[in-house]
Amino acid sequence: MPITKENSNIHPSGDKRFQMLSATMKRHQYAPDALIEVLHQAQELFSYLEDDLLLYIAHSLKLPPSSVYGVATFYNFFSLKPKGVHTCVVCMGTACYVKGSTNLLTSLEQQYQLQAGKTTFDNQLSLLTARCLGACGIAPAVVVDGSIEGHQTAESVIHRVEESLHHGS
Amino acid sequence: MDLKELEAIAFREHQQDDKIRIRCCIVGGCLSANGLAVKEQLVKTVQEADLGDEVAVSGVGCMGLCSKGPLVRLDPSGTLYDRVSSEDAPKIVASVSPRASSSQSLPPSQYQPDAHPFFTKQLRIVLENSGKIDPEKIAEYIAADGYRGLYKVLREMNPESVVEEISQSGLRGRGGAGYPTGLKWATVAKAQSDRKFIICNADEGDPGAFMDRSILESDPHRVLEGMMIAAYAVGASQGYIYVRGEYPLAINHLQTGIRQAKRLGLLGTGIFESSFDFKIDIRVGAGAFVCGEETALMASIEGKRGIPRPRPPYPAESGLWGCPTLINNVETFANIPTIIRRGAKWFSSIGTENSKGTKVFSLAGRVCNTGLIEVPMGTTLQQIVGEMGDNVPDGGKAKAVQTGGPSGGCIPAALFDTPVDYESLKELGSIMGSGGAIVMDESTNMVEVAQFFMEFCMDESCGKCIPCRAGTVQLYQLLTKIREGKAVLKDLEKLKQLCNMVQETSLCGLGQAAPNPVISTLRHFQDDYMGLLSQE
Ligand SMILES: Cc1cc2nc3c(=O)[nH]c(=O)nc-3n(C[C@H](O)[C@H](O)[C@H](O)COP(=O)(O)O)c2cc1C
Ligand code: FES
Numbered sequence: 211m212p213i214t215k216e217n218s219n220i221h222p223s224g225d226k227r228f229q230m231l232s233a234t235m236k237r238h239q240y241a242p243d244a245l246i247e248v249l250h251q252a253q254e255l256f257s258y259l260e261d262d263l264l265l266y267i268a269h270s271l272k273l274p275p276s277s278v279y280g281v282a283t284f285y286n287f288f289s290l291k292p293k294g295v296h297t298c299v300v301c302m303g304t305a306c307y308v309k310g311s312t313n314l315l316t317s318l319e320q321q322y323q324l325q326a327g328k329t330t331f332d333n334q335l336s337l338l339t340a341r342c343l344g345a346c347g348i349a350p351a352v353v354v355d356g357s358i359e360g361h362q363t364a365e366s367v368i369h370r371v372e373e374s375l376h377h378g379s
Numbered sequence: 380m381d382l383k384e385l386e387a388i389a390f391r392e393h394q395q396d397d398k399i400r401i402r403c404c405i406v407g408g409c410l411s412a413n414g415l416a417v418k419e420q421l422v423k424t425v426q427e428a429d430l431g432d433e434v435a436v437s438g439v440g441c442m443g444l445c446s447k448g449p450l451v452r453l454d455p456s457g458t459l460y461d462r463v464s465s466e467d468a469p470k471i472v473a474s475v476s477p478r479a480s481s482s483q484s485l486p487p488s489q490y491q492p493d494a495h496p497f498f499t500k501q502l503r504i505v506l507e508n509s510g511k512i513d514p515e516k517i518a519e520y521i522a523a524d525g526y527r528g529l530y531k532v533l534r535e536m537n538p539e540s541v542v543e544e545i546s547q548s549g550l551r552g553r554g555g556a557g558y559p560t561g562l563k564w565a566t567v568a569k570a571q572s573d574r575k576f577i578i579c580n581a582d583e584g585d586p587g588a589f590m591d592r593s594i595l596e597s598d599p600h601r602v603l604e605g606m607m608i609a610a611y612a613v614g615a616s617q618g619y620i621y622v623r624g625e626y627p628l629a630i631n632h633l634q635t636g637i638r639q640a641k642r643l644g645l646l647g648t649g650i651f652e653s654s655f656d657f658k659i660d661i662r663v664g665a666g667a668f669v670c671g672e673e674t675a676l677m678a679s680i681e682g683k684r685g686i687p688r689p690r691p692p693y694p695a696e697s698g699l700w701g702c703p704t705l706i707n708n709v710e711t712f713a714n715i716p717t718i719i720r721r722g723a724k725w726f727s728s729i730g731t732e733n734s735k736g737t738k739v740f741s742l743a744g745r746v747c748n749t750g751l752i753e754v755p756m757g758t759t760l761q762q763i764v765g766e767m768g769d770n771v772p773d774g775g776k777a778k779a780v781q782t783g784g785p786s787g788g789c790i791p792a793a794l795f796d797t798p799v800d801y802e803s804l805k806e807l808g809s810i811m812g813s814g815g816a817i818v819m820d821e822s823t824n825m826v827e828v829a830q831f832f833m834e835f836c837m838d839e840s841c842g843k844c845i846p847c848r849a850g851t852v853q854l855y856q857l858l859t860k861i862r863e864g865k866a867v868l869k870d871l872e873k874l875k876q877l878c879n880m881v882q883e884t885s886l887c888g889l890g891q892a893a894p895n896p897v898i899s900t901l902r903h904f905q906d907d908y909m910g911l912l913s914q915e
Contacts, residue, residue: 243682250624250663277683284684284841285665287624303586304781304817305743307831341668341835342586343625344593346743346815347445347750348408358411361446 221266227255228266235270242271245281249288258289294329294336296374298367299353303342306350314350315339317364318371334375380644381652382530385521392522398435399475400454401425403463404510405438406596406628407589408750409448413465414438417449420468430476440597442510444497445750452492452510459490496766497748502729504737505713506753509597514632517639520600526645528719529607533653541612542568545715547723549735554580554671554708555786555812556888557734557801563705566695567613570703577610577618578680578699578706581629582664582671585784586835588815590739591709593751595622595629598713599636603659605712607650608719610657613705618659621676624666633661668785668839672887673706675841686841687887708813710739730756734800744781744817745771754799761795764818775820779903783812785832785839786892788899789825808899810892825904826911829897830858836893847890850881854897861911868912875901 221228234251238244248267253259259282268278282288300306300315315326318337322330329336345351348360354370362370403418404410421436442450447461453475460471467487492498503509512519520526532541546561567575579602583591595602606618622630637659640646648656662680669675670685677699679685698704714736718726727735734756743749746768754763764770764777771777779789782799788809790797797803801811819828837851857874860866878894885891901908 241682243680245682246665246679247663247682250665281682281684285667287664287666304784304815304831305587305749307586308744308817308819308823340625341584341666342588344583344589344623345408345411346587346589346741346817348411348448349743349749351411360408360411 231255231267232270235267240271242273245271245273245278246285249278249282249285253288258292260290292329292333295334296355296371297336297338297353298355298371298374299338299340299343300326300367301341301343301345301349301351301353302339303346303349305342305346309349311350314352314362314364314367317368321368322371335371380650382534385526385530388518389522389524392518395435398433401434401436401471401475402439402442402452402454402510403436404440404442404448404450406514407441407448407593408445409441409450410628412448412462414449416465417451417463417468420465421451421472424468424472428472428476430472434472434476437513438515439511440509440514441506441593441751443501443506443750443752444748446748447750450510457492459492460487461490463487497750497752497769500758500762500767501753502737502755503753504717504726504729505594505601505710505739506597506751507717508601509593509751512598514597514599515635517600517636517643520598524720525600525716526604528716529604529611529645530651531719532608532611533651533655538568538612538614541608541719544723545612545718548718548726549723549730549733550711550714550718550726551734551801552708553710553714553738553813555783555810557811560707560711563695563707564609564612566693567615567703567705570696572703574617574700574702575613575615576699576702576704577606577613577615578673578676578694578704579606579618579620579709579712580671580673580676580706581620581622581626581709582676583623583626583709583813584668584671584839585786585813585815587741587743587781587817588784588813589741590751590814592623592626592629593741594709594713594739595626596632599629599632600640601713601716602709603633603636603640603646605715606659607646607657608715609705609707609712611655613703615705616656616658618657619662619680619699620659621662621664621670621680623664630661630663637661667841668835669841669887669889672889674887676706677704684841686843687889689886710814731798731800733802738799738811738814740799740814740816742768742816742818745775745777745820745823746818747772756800757798759796759798760790760816763799763816764795768818771818771820775822777818778821778823779819779825781809781817781819781828781896782815783810783892783895784815785835786810786888786895787812787815788895789819789828789903790899791903794903808895808902810895825900825907826858826862829900830855830862832896833858833893836889840889840893844884844886844890846881846884847886847893850877850885850890851893853877854881854894858897861908864911864913866912871901871908871912 268275451460550560551557675685675687694704739753833855842848
């Protein structure tokens with residue numbers, strides 16, 4: 211189906227998420243300067259930014275695909291690859307570093323045979339690092355599936371990740 | 380909305396004042412330590428014991444002692460309980476009311492904040508309401524004299540006198556560089572344009588700093604009011620708050636705050652029945668340290684890659700979409716309502732000759748008490764680390780304190796009698812920065828610290844200018860060589876030269892300040908470097 215003005219918010223795949231994304235762009239009046247807001251929303255809906263999705267956004271905001279790609283790759287927050295079912299983010303900010311976050315990371319890497327920034331083969335766990343979570347008062351801190359855990363040790367963080375892997379959340 | 384309505388809201392709130400208040404922190408570190416469950420349990424216990432007419436439980440912002448959360452405070456007694464669990468809730472409730480069933484044993488450990496140096500050494504202006512009011516209730520902010528400053532400027536002052544008041548106060552930017560706030564406002568006010576913007580910089584990129592996060596989570600209306608006053612003073616009608624994506628709760632509280640202010644007519648058109656219109660939008664950052672730099676931040680608001688541009692022109696002349704733009708840090712704006720309410724004279728009586736007022740620090744790293752403190756400028760590092768922080772745990776010894784993040788430096792323990800103000804810290808080769816203060820103990824090797832920060836700057840360099848993009852890589856490699864014991868004396872010379880070059884020739888503050896951690900550790904901890912040199 212050719213994309214015309216009338217049906218431009220219906221994606222050929224019929225995926226409803228495109229409609230929601232389109233509503234966001236409409237709210238911003240398709241202004242090119244809303245690009246980052248739109249990418250945030252897209253990542254929230256789709257969990258990562260596929261090429262096809264970036265093209266769709268570029269087309270809607272009337273931006274060259276190169277600049278959409280340029281912005282998406284510039285910011286650390288945007289991920290162009292899918293993440294694992296579960297994520298563990300280790301803070302490598304100064305406060306956490308001083309309190310031994312390197313040790314947490316190495317233990318996790320060994321336990322799951324996984325490098326920071328990578329996902330396990332079974333797609334169950336992504337191990338990531340962060341700059342600072344603003345939780346320096348309870349350093350060292352990690353985020354497991356979205357919830358921040360403070361005062362971690364190598365044992366406690368592995369225990370926490372195991373819980374996530376085996377109990378769903 | 381007029382003053383009468385404002386006072387009616389405050390009056391209704393104050394009717395709660397004769398109740399015993401149980402305040403439970405539900406933000407930041409306490410939230411991660413299950414503070415919300417504690418609060419819910421407290422509410423439930425009070426309900427079940429039918430004590431609603433004499434005891435009020437509320438969720439509040441940060442009380443400061445983040446390492447010991449969840450924290451619960453009783454008022455009016457001021458007793459503070461730390462590391463509270465849901466099981467402790469009935470004991471706490473029992474302790475305040477004889478009517479509660481009290482087959483319970485003693486409540487968990489407690490402090491009297493008016494006797495503990497962590498609290499007594501503080502002077503709270505910016506954090507005045509933190510830990511006292513519910514950040515999601517505008518009425519509580521109004522009851523704490525909120526929006527009186529805005530009312531005062533709109534009804535009693537003209538824009539010039541507002542700028543003059545801020546200049547007189549001696550307030551300097553809290554985002555790092557310490558530029559006089561009044562001077563910046565005056566420049567934007569003078570600029571001729573029908574469109575001007577206000578930006579609140581809440582990007583807080585320095586790792587180890589969480590003051591801005593805490594202010595936004597604990598007392599968002601204070602920042603909104605500060606922005607409104609600034610907008611009136613410089614003649615802007617649109618504001619943006621640029622917040623890090625890593626701070627979802629801060630974003631949430633800001634959204635709530637903006638919605639409530641709009642509903643009461645404190646944002647929008649004809650505020651306080653004057654001709655002043657103002658609107659605030661939130662922009663969420665996407666994880667790039669360089670976006671804290673003002674020109675990069677503006678590029679990011681415009682939806683572009685966050686790449687800095689040379690200044691001048693400064694944002695005050697040509698900022699967002701080429702219009703005059705005032706950009707200040709969260710803490711800078713948070714000072715404004717109180718300065719307006721209490722006067723420039725009062726504010727300038729606090730602090731030192733050239734650094735007025737207070738500074739919020741996030742005390743972290745190897746100290747017993749980590750958390751958020753607000754102290755008058757001129758407080759010594761010894762007071763902060765030794766007395767308030769209660770030294771290094773397990774009898775260890777402090778080696779240095781790092782301030783200013785990747786743009787700052789390390790100050791050795793021998794110089795802890797230095798008073799903190801913009802100039803003293805600069806003389807020691809560090810900077811005030813945004814307020815992160817990270818304590819390192821004797822087990823820390825300073826070359827490793829320098830390398831840690833260089834890796835940070837290398838990763839975060841936006842790549843636009845060569846000295847920063849390539850220089851940080853070279854510096855990182857040299858530091859690695861030293862750490863691996865493969866360097867000789869000549870390499871230290873090279874290191875110094877390279878630092879100099881990157882400092883002098885980089886385009887923006889990121890590159891210009893990137894060598895600071897190396898230079899300051901070379902200066903104060905030369906032995907750490909010498910000890911690693913190859914013997915050949
Ligand atoms: C690399 C870099 C990062 C910065 N990060 C921040 C930041 O996170 N927060 C902030 O308020 N200012 C930051 N600044 C300073 C801003 O450019 C700007 O000076 C400040 O927001 C002005 O506000 P103030 O006058 O209230 O301090 C940064 C500067 C540089 C060079
Ligand atoms: S350094 Fe880890 S949360 Fe701030």
